Amino acid sequence: MTGCKDYHMTRRRMLQGAGITGAATFLGMPVRSLVANPSVAPRAEQVILFWNGGGMSHIDTWDPKPGRPTAGEFSPIKTSVDGIEISEIFPKVAKQMHHASLIRSIAGTNGDHGRATYELQSSFQQTSNTTIHPGIGSVVVSQRNAQSDLPAFVSIGGRAPRAGYLGQSCEAYYIGRPGERDPYLAFPEGINQVQGNKRLDILAKMNLRSSQKFGAQEMKAAETALNDAIDLMRSPQLSVFDLEKESPQTLARYGETDFGRAALLARKLVETGVRFVQVNRGGFDNHEEIFPAMRTHGEVMDPALASLIEDLAASGKLDTTLVVMLSEFGRTPRVNQNAGRDHYAKVFSMFMAGGGVKGGNVVGSSDMDGMLPEDRPVHVPDIHASILHAMGIDYAKPLTTPDGRPMTLVRKGSNPIGELFA
Secondary structure, eight states: OOSOOOOTTTHHHHHHOOOSSTTOEETTEEOGGGOOOOSSOOOOSEEEEEEETTOOOSTTTTSOOTTSTTOOSOOEEEOSSTTOEEETTOHHHHTTGGGEEEEEEEEOOOOSHHHHHHHHHHSSOOOSSSOOOOOHHHHHHHHSOOOSSSOSEEEESSOOOOOGGGOGGGOOEEESSTTOOOGGGSOOTTOOHHHHHHHHHHHHHHHHHHHHHHOOHHHHHHHHHHHHHHHHHHOGGGGGGOOTTSOHHHHHHHOSSHHHHHHHHHHHHHHTTOSEEEEEEOOOOOSSOHHHHHHHHHHHHHHHHHHHHHHHHHHTGGGGEEEEEEOSOEEOSSOOTTSOOOEEOSSEEEEEESTTBOSSEEEOEEOTTSSSEEESOEEHHHHHHHHHHHTTOOTTOEEEOTTSOEEESSOTTOOOOGGGBO
């Protein structure tokens, strides 16, 4: 049994309308649409992935190059760990570096947004065949049992990659803006709890008869998705999505921004048993005027990420929660004529903390101008192998896709990054 729930059908689409006949209704709505190698033992139980779409500059964040022609406008600042410096745009995160590791030598292969995102999210190169490789969130929840009534995989502020051959049961439950209630997880106005439950019972009986009669795989998937949606509607844990009860002080610490609220919600979700949370933020494709853009990014991300790490550490939850901040590539070391930086995959950086990851640690380095890995190149699939290793999942596990194609969870030849783990 896995931790996946059939959410992409999705809960929202299930609750918007579902059923077998055009005459039926669900929650007051038409239901016709229903037919449709490290030696350290793994410690992580949950993952929070901050996906910074567009290509975040490594030099202006985790790998500053003071005094070099590529340095840009930002100065490095000291952190809570002697000898580790990061960009001045992260003063609060700098105080949490004793909990974190940086990888400064990722050797990417793609400078195109689409192909690079595919590889960084799945570990596989995008090809012209029909196979869609699942994103890392779908892989994790396919291998670990659910811990609560909540979806095992939640994506905030943007769509996560599809689950591919793992199927609809491993898709992410999508939240547009953190703190906003899903209108389809409540009965429509004018329908009370008793009336709504009667309609659900009738619908369940109709679907069971149709499923027994037709036995189609689509019917089974729809039935599973509907049951999961109803479970979530009735779960007392649904209140975790509500941020209105958080204190003004907590909201202010994380930042009164969508990103700050997303980081706070991510913390609450993993504390409630969600296996994988992906927080999506764009705006990093800074071909022009990169320095004011990155300063703004820092003002938004710094309090949120630092508060998340601080709170997880204080509660003891950081030990079992792997926090990752990643982008599809870095940006050119040299600043262009428009005061921006362009796509650059030859070397870039990432941030990791918790879940057994060694604190106060740097893996690899780039050369003096941030143009190439200088030592310990880290290949993209090794990142995925490391995340799965931290979760106690066999990253080399073989499986067969529904169309009979042999596959592994992570691209062959990958290995966990041993230096990451305490």
